[in-house]
Amino acid sequence: MKRIIIRELQLWCRRPVFVLAPLAAMLIGGCFFLTIFGGGTARDLPVAVVDLDNSSLTRNFIRQLDATELSETIPFADYSEARAALQEGKVMAICVLPENMYSDVLAGRNPEATFYVNTMYYVGGMMSYKNLLTMMNLCIGAVQRETMRAMGLGEDAIMAAIQPITVDTHQIGNPTADYTAYLSSVLLPGLLALVTMVVVAYALSGELKYGTASDLLEQAGGSITRLLKAKVLPYSVMFSLLGCILILVLYGPMHFPHAGSIWAMMLNIILLVLASEAFAVCIVSFLPVCRLAVSISSFLGIISISLSGCTVPVEQMPGFFRGLAEIFPLRVYYKFYVQEILFGSGFAGWWQEVIHYLLFLLAPVPLLPRLKNACRYQNYERN
Amino acid sequence: MKYIKTFLNDFKRIFCEEFRAVFSDSGVIVIFFLAGIGYPLLYNFIYKNGNLRDMPVVVVDDAGCTESRRFVRELDATPEVKIAGYCADMQEAETLMQQRKCHGIVFFPEDFGERIALKQQSPMSLYCDMGTFLYYNNLLTAGNLVMLEEMQQISPQVKPMSYASVNPFNRNNAYNFFFVTAALMLILQQTMFYGMGMLAGTRREEKRKLIYGASGRIVFGRGAVYWLIYMMIGAYMIFIVPAIFNLPTVSDFRTAVVFLSVYVTACIFFSMAFSSFFRHRETPLVVLVFLSIPELFLTGFSWPRACFPKFWDIVSYIFPSTFGARAYLNIAGAGASLESIAPLLKILLIQTAVYFFLSIAATKIEHTRASKETVYLAD
Numbered sequence: 001m002k003r004i005i006i007r008e009l010q011l012w013c014r015r016p017v018f019v020l021a022p023l024a025a026m027l028i029g030g031c032f033f034l035t036i037f038g039g040g041t042a043r044d045l046p047v048a049v050v051d052l053d054n055s056s057l058t059r060n061f062i063r064q065l066d067a068t069e070l071s072e073t074i075p076f077a078d079y080s081e082a083r084a085a086l087q088e089g090k091v092m093a094i095c096v097l098p099e100n101m102y103s104d105v106l107a108g109r110n111p112e113a114t115f116y117v118n119t120m121y122y123v124g125g126m127m128s129y130k131n132l133l134t135m136m137n138l139c140i141g142a143v144q145r146e147t148m149r150a151m152g153l154g155e156d157a158i159m160a161a162i163q164p165i166t167v168d169t170h171q172i173g174n175p176t177a178d179y180t181a182y183l184s185s186v187l188l189p190g191l192l193a194l195v196t197m198v199v200v201a202y203a204l205s206g207e208l209k210y211g212t213a214s215d216l217l218e219q220a221g222g223s224i225t226r227l228l229k230a231k232v233l234p235y236s237v238m239f240s241l242l243g244c245i246l247i248l249v250l251y252g253p254m255h256f257p258h259a260g261s262i263w264a265m266m267l268n269i270i271l272l273v274l275a276s277e278a279f280a281v282c283i284v285s286f287l288p289v290c291r292l293a294v295s296i297s298s299f300l301g302i303i304s305i306s307l308s309g310c311t312v313p314v315e316q317m318p319g320f321f322r323g324l325a326e327i328f329p330l331r332v333y334y335k336f337y338v339q340e341i342l343f344g345s346g347f348a349g350w351w352q353e354v355i356h357y358l359l360f361l362l363a364p365v366p367l368l369p370r371l372k373n374a375c376r377y378q379n380y381e382r383n
Numbered sequence: 384m385k386y387i388k389t390f391l392n393d394f395k396r397i398f399c400e401e402f403r404a405v406f407s408d409s410g411v412i413v414i415f416f417l418a419g420i421g422y423p424l425l426y427n428f429i430y431k432n433g434n435l436r437d438m439p440v441v442v443v444d445d446a447g448c449t450e451s452r453r454f455v456r457e458l459d460a461t462p463e464v465k466i467a468g469y470c471a472d473m474q475e476a477e478t479l480m481q482q483r484k485c486h487g488i489v490f491f492p493e494d495f496g497e498r499i500a501l502k503q504q505s506p507m508s509l510y511c512d513m514g515t516f517l518y519y520n521n522l523l524t525a526g527n528l529v530m531l532e533e534m535q536q537i538s539p540q541v542k543p544m545s546y547a548s549v550n551p552f553n554r555n556n557a558y559n560f561f562f563v564t565a566a567l568m569l570i571l572q573q574t575m576f577y578g579m580g581m582l583a584g585t586r587r588e589e590k591r592k593l594i595y596g597a598s599g600r601i602v603f604g605r606g607a608v609y610w611l612i613y614m615m616i617g618a619y620m621i622f623i624v625p626a627i628f629n630l631p632t633v634s635d636f637r638t639a640v641v642f643l644s645v646y647v648t649a650c651i652f653f654s655m656a657f658s659s660f661f662r663h664r665e666t667p668l669v670v671l672v673f674l675s676i677p678e679l680f681l682t683g684f685s686w687p688r689a690c691f692p693k694f695w696d697i698v699s700y701i702f703p704s705t706f707g708a709r710a711y712l713n714i715a716g717a718g719a720s721l722e723s724i725a726p727l728l729k730i731l732l733i734q735t736a737v738y739f740f741l742s743i744a745a746t747k748i749e750h751t752r753a754s755k756e757t758v759y760l761a762d
Contacts, residue, residue: 017663017666017669017670020670021669021670024670025670025673028673028674028677029673029676029677032677032680032695033677035692035694035695036677036680036681036686036691036692036695037686037690038690038691038692042686042687042690043690044689044690045687045689045690046689072689084719084723086717087713087717087718087719087723088713088717088719088723088724088726089683089688089709089712089713089717092687092689101544104544105543105544108541108543110542110543110544110545111544111545112544112545112546112547113544113545113546113547114546114547114548114549115546115547115548115549116549116550116551117548117549117550118550118551118552118553118717119550119552119553119556119560119561120552120553120560120561120564120631120712120713120716120717121561121683121684121687121712122553122556122558122561122562122684122685123685123686123687124686124687124689124690125550125553126520126556127687129548129550133527133546133548136546137531139544140542140543140544140545143543143544144540144541144543147543156503156504157502159504160502160503160504160538161502161538161540162534162538162540163504163534164499164502164504164505164533164534164537164538165450165454165499165504165505165506165507165530165533165534165537166504166505166506166507167506167507167508167509167526167527167530168506168507168508168509169508169509169511169523169526170508170509170510170511171511171513171519172480172510172511172512172513173513174513177513177516177519179516179686182513182515182516187676190676191673191676194672194673195672195673198668198669198672199669202665202669206665290664290665291409291410291413291581291664291665292409292410292413294665294668294669295410295413295414295418295577295668298668298672299418299422301672302672302675302676303425303429305676306426306429306430307429309514309515310514310515311515311516311517312429312430312435312515312517312558313435313486313514313515313517313518316432316435316436316517317429317430317431317432318428318429318431318432320428321428321429338483338514339481342512342513342514343480343481345481349481381409
């Protein structure tokens with residue numbers, strides 16, 4: 001067993017790709033996802049404004065809109081120019097303020113402003129639209145307030161008349177609706193799981209490809225379980241370490257909100273690493289051909305991010321995929337994360353997920369004889 | 384004249400050789416055809432339902448008044464939210480949310496109706512499940528729309544002005560419309576990138592003799608093979624897939640063809656330039672598979688480009704997918720004309736030129752190195 005581990009470490013020195021690939025992936029991926037969303041909330045999204053009125057009311061509205069955090073206004077002379085910019089994705093939305101808007105408001109003729117949104121650029125479009133709606137409703141309220149003030153009503157009565165119901169929104173587990181915290185908490189472990197699967201699949205099937213597997217099996221005394229344990233152990237240590245560093249970074253210096261404990265999340269990520277390795281072993285046992293094993297595990301790793309349900313909820317997918325999602329370790333990680341980080345529920349919330357993880361570790365067992373034969377006879381295509 | 388003849392002969396030879404190499408390698412066939420054809424189908428099936436409908440929400444109604452019950456009724460009537468049940472207190476509701484049986488809680492305090500009757504502002508609360516932002520978005524949208532409607536019911540006011548909203552390109556705010564549309568272009572680039580990397584790695588691994596000939600001919604000859612294959616796969620992606628799954632599609636055939644040929648060409652030289660780095664057959668996948676996800680985000684399909692930090696915006700200029708996906712979102716989703724995506728096509732053409740010269744340089748370097756090795760062996 002010791003010999004195999006030492007052999008593996010020597011292999012790492014000879015072909016550093018096994019260490020460098022995961023390190024580079026986590027480093028680049030980590031830097032990317034922790035910085036691409038800026039402060040985690042969108043700022044200064046470009047919104048085209050077509051002001052056909054040019055009155056003090058419309059100019060004031062545009063100034064106010066520009067002053068909000070979400071929008072930055074870009075003036076356009078007419079609608080068709082603005083529409084072209086919308087189609088090119090240069091602006092997220094258009095706000096058209098009609099001619100004679102101010103005089104129509106004063107005369108009570110109820111002028112109509114028009115918003116155009118491009119939700120092909122989803123987040124930008126939706127956010128800009130939300131902001132336009134808020135600002136327009138505030139503008140309507142401001143005019144109503146002026147009228148009521150002139151009627152001699154008190155401020156409280158005015159507010160109650162304009163907005164009888166107020167809604168407080170509570171975002172459980174992510175109070176600022178921080179996009180970085182929301183996406184990176186699952187995407188980065190997803191990257192780790194993907195790299196784990198691909199690298200372990202490559203390391204294992206590489207033995208078959210270069211014809212060293214039968215030799216390795218001999219060193220392990222003919223026991224495939226001992227071979228796997230020794231071969232995969234260095235990877236488990238490396239990836240678990242990477243995972244723990246990731247958790248420490250996310251909930252330490254990055255200050256992601258967390259209701260639960262970091263220790264539980266470390267357990268979660270270590271189990272994720274082990275389950276991903278087991279997944280890779282299953283793939284190699286099914287397909288003991290290096291390039292197929294590597295391609296298939298990378299395809300499945302990429303798909304598993306969509307199927308984890310961190311962006312589009314799984315219950316919205318067609319029935320087949322709702323079932324399929326459960327065979328990916330990342331889905332379990334996500335469910336564990338929701339319980340621990342968002343609700344802080346502790347063991348009572350995620351014990352089922354731990355069992356689910358353990359099932360992954362048992363999954364390769366029935367496939368081992370197949371892998372053993374592949375190792376012994378090396379009778380599969382090598383290239 | 385003679386030069387043209389040799390050029391064409393070499394071109395033909397290299398083209399045939401590369402063509403054979405592609406089709407005799409099952410790994411490459413898996414990536415080009417299985418992934419290139421299968422991925423679009425798979426993603427379309429996964430995201431078939433573009434919207435989250437009737438998300439279960441529970442109500443804790445301590446007021447039990449006319450207004451709160453009308454609010455709940457109207458909330459139930461929105462497409463976004465479904466009232467899954469009533470809870471006696473917040474604790475019960477929280478437990479249900481933790482058990483993932485509901486994804487939102489609507490809470491009315493005891494004095495909700497009383498305050499309305501007294502003509503005071505009356506607060507209520509929405510508690511959102513932040514497990515995914517779609518839950519949050521659904522409850523917020525439904526809650527705000529009902530609130531605006533209710534305010535008009537409770538205290539009818541003369542509106543000094545009104546507004547109309549038009550969402551012309553993705554009327555339903557469907558998720559699959561923009562996600563799959565952007566993903567298609569990324570799949571095209573990535574499958575080509577990994578497949579070509581794999582072929583280049585194999586060639587080096589087996590120390591198979593490099594095809595001789597001037598580098599220009601090699602680059603053109605090899606490129607032509609991929610161009611043929613990927614124009615077919617690309618046509619499948621932008622004509623057939625949207626037709627099967629009712630995705631937005633390019634209405635103008637000429638625009639589609641011009642865009643596709645520019646994009647495919649840029650992807651080919653991009654992949655060829657980078658494939659010269661791989662010494663082993665599986666390394667491109669092992670080392671670079673993780674890049675697909677950042678590349679997808681760099682297209683700006685979800686998080687808006689206007690919010691990218693400068694550094695990542697510059698990095699995005701490396702990949703043709705950034706501009707290909709944006710151009711395709713615009714022509715397919717928003718019906719933009721060829722003229723309006725011209726700036727994006729220009730960037731793709733510049734990329735093509737840069738990567739073309741890089742591929743030629745890489746081929747040249749490899750040749751000199753190979754010939755040196757031969758000399759060395761001859762000694």
